[in-house]
Amino acid sequence: MKVNSLPFLALLLGAVCAGLSGCGKKTAAPVPQDIRPVRAEQMGAHEVSSVNSYSGEVRARFQTDLAFRVGGKITARQVEVGTQVKAGQLIATIDPQDYALAASAANSQLAAARAEALLAQQDLKRYTELRAQNFISQAELDRRRTSADSAAAKVRQVGADATRQGNQREYTRLNAPHAGVITRVNAEPGQVVAAGQAVAQVARTGEMEAAINVPENELDRVRQAKSLSIRLWSAQGKAYAGKLRELSPVADAATRTYSARIAFQKPDDDVKLGMTATVDVATNGVENLSVAQAALFEVNGHPQVWVVDPKTGQVAARAVQLGSLIGERAAIVSGLRAGEWVVTAGVHKISPGQRVRLVRSAQPS
DSSP, rough: OOHHHHHHHHHHHHHHHHHHHHTTHHHHHOOOOEEEEEEEEEEEEEEEEEEEEEEEEEEEOOOOEEEOOOOOOOEEEEOOOTTTOTOOOEEEEEOOOOHHHHHHHHHHHHHHHHHHHHHHHHHHHHHHHHHHSSSSOHHHHHHHHHHHHHHHHHHHHHHHHHHHHHHHHHHTTTEOSSEEEEEEEEETTTTTEEETTTEEEEOSOOEEEEEEEEOGGGGGHTTOOEEEEETTTEEEEEEEEEEEEOOOOOOTTTTOEEEEEEEEEEOOOTTTTTOOEEEEEOOEEEEEEEGGGGOEEEEETTTEEEEEOHHHHHTEEEEOEEEETTTEEEEEESSTTTTTTEEEOGGGGOOOOOOOEEOOOOOOO
């Protein structure tokens, strides 16, 4: 019996198709992208203040160079560096012999001038009586009167010179003009000094200040400082309020800096002359964008930050231009706008386009 093969083939093909449809490849389910939690902060205008520090030295407000008013050979010096002196105390002396001789000669000339003046005055008296009796002419009396006036003037002249010579002798003794401490000695006994040459320096005790040098680009910062404080190496942990007393208008020829004096408002016994001091200059705060330095990373030497898209939660690198570094933060000149979110932690563990979940950082004050 002949069997028709067509129906059989049809059934076989149908079974094969059914099997194939049951073993078809299934579509893989989408794998969710890893969402990494990161710390971030929102950009906003914050008050940014800065503090600059300058090294200096504690000095007295009034320091006087002491010098003889006449020249000569120093015979004795009564003080050393650090000696406390009182007003009028003897500092040094120079050889007074020449000045004593000059004073003695001037006094002798004064005595001679006085004798001549006395004689001229007596002659004038006698000639006045003779003129009254008409024994001499008026011209002769006038000559005698002129001689007497000239002699009196010579007495005054020689007397002034004698006084000057006496002063010169007194100038051979150098005395302290006021109470203080000797901070420098410039001459030794036996040395010949000229008039006006500094022999020692005395610092008046009481008012003290820190002397610093300020670069020309920092002058306005010092002038407009919000506060000034002085720290001493010898007194760690203590700070003294300061006040700008003097800022030189002329730069030093060698250092090209401007000297400034910061006065101690309330110094105590720990503040001593010559100590090393540090002056902290705090400027007024200004409204500016700033970001934590932990948010910064570099690409080809250029600073960048990760900016988070608030709609998609994805991050993108953004180049920024930085201003000054203030503590742990950096001022932003350009590249960011207020309101944008910036990653502040984990910046080296994320990649462009990665989705993140924000964990807010504490906002800077």
